[in-house]
Amino acid sequence: MKIMVSIKRVVDYAVKIRVKSDKSGVETKNVKMSMNPFCEIGLEEALRIKESGIGSEVIAVSMGPVQCVDTLRTGLAMGADRAIHVDAPSTLNPLSVAKILKALVDLEKPGLLILGKQAIDDDCNQTGQMVAGLLNWPQGTFASKVVLDKEKNVATVDREVDGGLETLCLDLPAVITTDLRLNQPRYATLPNIMKAKSKPIKKMTPEELKVELRSDIDVIQVTEPPKRKAGVILSSVDELVDKLKNEAHVI
Amino acid sequence: MLRRAASTTFRRHLITSHSRRPIASSSRFIGTLVIAEHEGGSLTNSSLSSVEAASKFLCKDNSLSLLLAGTGPSLQEAAAKAASCHSSISQVLVADSDKFKYPLAEPWAKLVHLVQQQGDYSHIVTASSSFGKNILPRAAALLDVSPITDVIEISESRTFVRPIYAGNALCTIRYTGADPCMLTIRATSFPVGSTAPDSKTSAAPIHQVDLSTFGEDGKSRHIKQTSQDSERPDLGSARVVITGGRALKSAENFKMIEKLAEKLGAAVGATRAAVDAGYIPNELQVGQTGKIVAPELYMAFGVSGAIQHIAGMRDSKVIVAVNKDADAPIFQVADYGLVGDLFEIIPELLEKLPNKK
Numbered sequence: 001m002k003i004m005v006s007i008k009r010v011v012d013y014a015v016k017i018r019v020k021s022d023k024s025g026v027e028t029k030n031v032k033m034s035m036n037p038f039c040e041i042g043l044e045e046a047l048r049i050k051e052s053g054i055g056s057e058v059i060a061v062s063m064g065p066v067q068c069v070d071t072l073r074t075g076l077a078m079g080a081d082r083a084i085h086v087d088a089p090s091t092l093n094p095l096s097v098a099k100i101l102k103a104l105v106d107l108e109k110p111g112l113l114i115l116g117k118q119a120i121d122d123d124c125n126q127t128g129q130m131v132a133g134l135l136n137w138p139q140g141t142f143a144s145k146v147v148l149d150k151e152k153n154v155a156t157v158d159r160e161v162d163g164g165l166e167t168l169c170l171d172l173p174a175v176i177t178t179d180l181r182l183n184q185p186r187y188a189t190l191p192n193i194m195k196a197k198s199k200p201i202k203k204m205t206p207e208e209l210k211v212e213l214r215s216d217i218d219v220i221q222v223t224e225p226p227k228r229k230a231g232v233i234l235s236s237v238d239e240l241v242d243k244l245k246n247e248a249h250v251i
Numbered sequence: 252m253l254r255r256a257a258s259t260t261f262r263r264h265l266i267t268s269h270s271r272r273p274i275a276s277s278s279r280f281i282g283t284l285v286i287a288e289h290e291g292g293s294l295t296n297s298s299l300s301s302v303e304a305a306s307k308f309l310c311k312d313n314s315l316s317l318l319l320a321g322t323g324p325s326l327q328e329a330a331a332k333a334a335s336c337h338s339s340i341s342q343v344l345v346a347d348s349d350k351f352k353y354p355l356a357e358p359w360a361k362l363v364h365l366v367q368q369q370g371d372y373s374h375i376v377t378a379s380s381s382f383g384k385n386i387l388p389r390a391a392a393l394l395d396v397s398p399i400t401d402v403i404e405i406s407e408s409r410t411f412v413r414p415i416y417a418g419n420a421l422c423t424i425r426y427t428g429a430d431p432c433m434l435t436i437r438a439t440s441f442p443v444g445s446t447a448p449d450s451k452t453s454a455a456p457i458h459q460v461d462l463s464t465f466g467e468d469g470k471s472r473h474i475k476q477t478s479q480d481s482e483r484p485d486l487g488s489a490r491v492v493i494t495g496g497r498a499l500k501s502a503e504n505f506k507m508i509e510k511l512a513e514k515l516g517a518a519v520g521a522t523r524a525a526v527d528a529g530y531i532p533n534e535l536q537v538g539q540t541g542k543i544v545a546p547e548l549y550m551a552f553g554v555s556g557a558i559q560h561i562a563g564m565r566d567s568k569v570i571v572a573v574n575k576d577a578d579a580p581i582f583q584v585a586d587y588g589l590v591g592d593l594f595e596i597i598p599e600l601l602e603k604l605p606n607k608k
Binding site: 056098132141160 | 316355356357360380381382384385386387388389390391392393395396397398399400401406409410413414415416417418419420421422423424425426427428429469470471472473474475476477478479487491513515523526527532533534539540542550555558559563568570577581584585586587588589590599603604607
């Protein structure tokens with residue numbers, strides 16, 4: 001079974017972002033970029049499924065500007081077999097990404113499509129659900145455990161939901177989006193980074209995939225959130241209890 | 252014939268002359284659909300918040316329909332309560348079928364698609380709960396529109412503010428696509444007004460959704476649900492939240508946080524580190540990828556204040572931080588900070604704090 005993993009290049013999770021002074025967006029020039037943490041977890045899961053003998057091939061895909069190739073190389077160094085880069089503007093919305101993914105699925109016919117539950121830049125949490133809808137595949141979102149049964153052709157997925165955990169059984173092929181607790185992604189070793197340089201990355205365009213990119217959301221402005229006013233450091237528990245009672249009136 | 256009329260949506264009622272509740276105004280009619288969750292015969296708090304948010308679109312010519320689905324008496328009870336819970340609800344749509352017994356994305360997205368075809372709504376709103384985030388984007392893809400996640404402010408009927416980059420930037424966007432405009436709202440940004448008995452005299456009508464064209468079962472099945480039974484208030488809507496981080500060192504020590512929460516009638520939260528270390532179940536994680544809270548009082552013990560955690564609590568009214576590291580970033584957002592050992596401070600607080608009212 002082929003497994004396709006969608007990965008996104010985003011501003012590194014540890015970077016303190018800066019809003020541009022013209023309010024057009026967030027500064028991404030000269031900022032450290034990395035693979036979205038949830039996508040790393042997705043790729044790790046695909047690699048583990050392959051290593052367990054159920055998966056045959058792991059294909060990493062990414063859409064966006066040419067720098068996405070670096071992120072795909074990272075994925076190949078972790079252990080993906082090959083990669084596909086769809087050359088597109090960096091402002092793709094989740095609906096366009098989902099349409100491109102659907103076209104790639106139609107082309108490659110994987111048995112499982114894995115994505116992160118959300119990208120840490122736009123915080124949308126939409127793409128996996130949307131591509132599952134377009135493909136009419138079942139979805140297992142916010143997965144913290146995935147067990148595949150090859151004979152019955154189903155996936156059993158534990159999902160992190162508001163009230164606790166929910167277990168679903170999905171007919172394959174299916175779409176799975178990863179939560180933080182699914183696994184601990186591996187580091188790419190130096191030999192694997194060297195090896196990744198010779199693995200193939202196929203370049204495609206949305207036109208070749210017959211996907212029409214459409215934007216139905218305009219960004220009017222991006223601003224900084226209101227700053228909290230500076231607080232005070234207290235010296236004792238008594239002072240804290242007093243402040244909470246008589247100044248903040250919260251207890 | 253009458254049954255058919257009753258099962259179609261409100262909008263159709265206007266068009267057919269057999270409407271049981273004729274509406275005086277016949278100008279352009281704009282409808283908003285709220286997808287609601289119910290539990291134990293009542294709407295959930297976050298669903299009430301989405302009604303609150305949706306009522307912001309309302310002017311005199313539009314209506315608000317509430318969609319409830321599930322099966323059995325608790326659904327009927329929830330529908331009856333929903334019909335009179337908010338003055339802006341003009342009708343309650345009920346989809347009663349075994350298919351909606353569990354919140355599976357496939358039948359639910361299909362239901363939203365079906366109800367949209369019948370009602371032609373301009374907006375579809377639901378809360379950014381794990382339920383809403385699971386089904387709304389799928390339904391949006393079926394309708395070929397871009398959804399908008401986690402709206403915190405509605406400026407105009409198509410202009411919204413939502414946080415990006417873990418809440419470190421606020422993005423104002425305008426939806427320019429086709430109807431419906433679909434959004435999930437952040438419940439803490441649309442608090443439900445004092446739910447005093449509504450001034451509303453009559454309950455909104457309840458209609459059954461016509462499911463005759465719904466089709467076969469989906470490709471997923473619900474196996475089980477494991478939930479943490481807790482007598483404490485719900486984390487998402489609690490007035491006071493007490494959070495512990497990695498510094499608690501063990502699940503045993505975390506009980507101190509629970510004791511303090513009990514004393515204040517507060518909900519317990521945790522950082523990712525505390526959840527990953529197994530001190531506490533994951534559904535109590537506060538942050539970018541966990542719950543977003545905005546209580547009146549947020550007390551953080553042994554929490555460093557990583558970007559991802561701050562994202563989940565920065566809108567709290569009063570923030571208290573207790574940490575032995577005076578340079579911890581949490582002190583930059585705290586109103587009151589106390590530098591010291593939480594193993595000494597918590598017992599002292601337990602002694603000195605007044606009991607909950």
